[in-house]
Amino acid sequence: MIGNRTEAVVGRIVLIVVLLVTVLPLVSMLSAALQPADRNPTGLVWPSDPQWQNFVTAFEAGHVWQLMRSSLVIVLIVVPASLLIATMAGYALGNLRIRGSRFLLLLFVAGLTIPFESLIIPIYYHMKSLGLLNTPWAVGLTLIGLFMPFSVAWMRAHFVGVPTELSEAARVDGATVWQEFRRIQIPLAGPALAALAILLFLWTWNQFILPVALIQDPLDRTVAGALTFFQGQYYASIPLLNAGALIIITPAIVVFLIFQRQFIKALLQGAVKG
Template sequence: MNLSRRENLTGRVFLIVLVVVTLLPFVSMLSAALQPRGTVPSGLAWPSDPQWGNFADAFTVANMGALLRSSLLIVAGVVPVSVLIATMAGFGLGQLRVPGGRIVFGLLLLGLTLPFEAVVTPLYYQMQDLGLLNTRWAIILPLIGLYMPFAVFWMRAHFSNVPVELSEAARVDGSSTWQLFWRVQVPLAKPAIASLTILMFLWTWNQFLLAIVLVDDPAKRTMAGALGAFQGQWGTDLVLLCAGSLLILTPTLIVFLIFQRQFIKALIQGSLKG
């Protein structure tokens, strides 16, 4: 009993330390963002007169209204398409056992080892040949392809753990493959689809490298990609830079806090099935 209590206490202390270490950079940025303009923030000193107007100034200076609209358009182009293709491919590889599926899955596993930095130069010239440089399509199309290995791997892991008897029973009832997918498999895959959607959203919203390299106009980048231009123009104003960075991070934090239960539920289900 004493050992169990000691283990629980150790676990709680570890979690508290982990939370403090995780939140410390955000607290530091917040205290810096609330300092008077033109000062050099130092440490975690909370300002005696917090300048909340710095966030409004950063929003205006960085033209974040246009950045927000651009990021939403890019997310809307990447996430639904990626999730739909990955769900269908995962169903085919995990349930239908299509011919050559093992080879395709092996190639997808190789794709998981490919970093974005290794393909950004070929992508630049490919987008140039297609006439898509400096457009949002230069971000949307490559991201869909680059996300596919992980997304298909994620969905295949779910469908592989669904009992085959469910599909056989649906076949006996006269369901076609399309009906089996939409009416039986997709409802069962909602936790996996929801968690994959969250990941795709976070990764797309925070995409920096492709946005910087393939798009020159900051108004057509993601918000994270536009941070580079914001830093270059206002890098000497650390207060404004911290305020802008927090504004860019806020949507991802809100999305994760809202949907964290669905994400954790999918992870737990995957671990139990595995």
């Protein structure tokens, strides 16, 4: 009993520390963003007269609305396609146990070790040869390929943990592979798919280097590039820079908060299987 209580207390302390480490920077950014635009904030001090207008100025100066639309287009290209391909590939590698599946898995794992920066120049010339430069497809198709190793490994880890008895029972009932995949495996993969969708959204939304390399018009890039507009005009204003940064990261935080239960459920599901 004493050991269990000690573990519970230590666990709560760790959670509190992690919570403070996570929340305090956001609170500090918010307090800085609400300071007068012509002052440099010092320390974590809530202003007596919060300047909420700073967020409006940051939103307009950073062309945030247009960049959000560009980011959303790329997200709609990357996330659905990545989920579809990764789910089918993960099912084939984890449940069907096709010939050479271990070798294919090693290839996907090897893809995780390749530095992203080393691929930018080859990707640029490849997209140029396809005539896709300066379009959302250049970024979207590239991100699908770059995210695929992790996505396939993630979904395979789920399907490996699904009891084989379910597949055998479906086959006995006369279900085809496609019917089993669609009616049994996909519903069971809901938490894993939701968690992967969150990760893909966050990675795509925060992508900066690739859009800069593949899209010439700054207004057609992702929202992560909004600060580049802002720094040119208000580079010396710490409150306005903080306001712009908060606007950019708010959608990602909102999406995570909405789907956090599915994300945690997928992690716990994997832990139980392991």
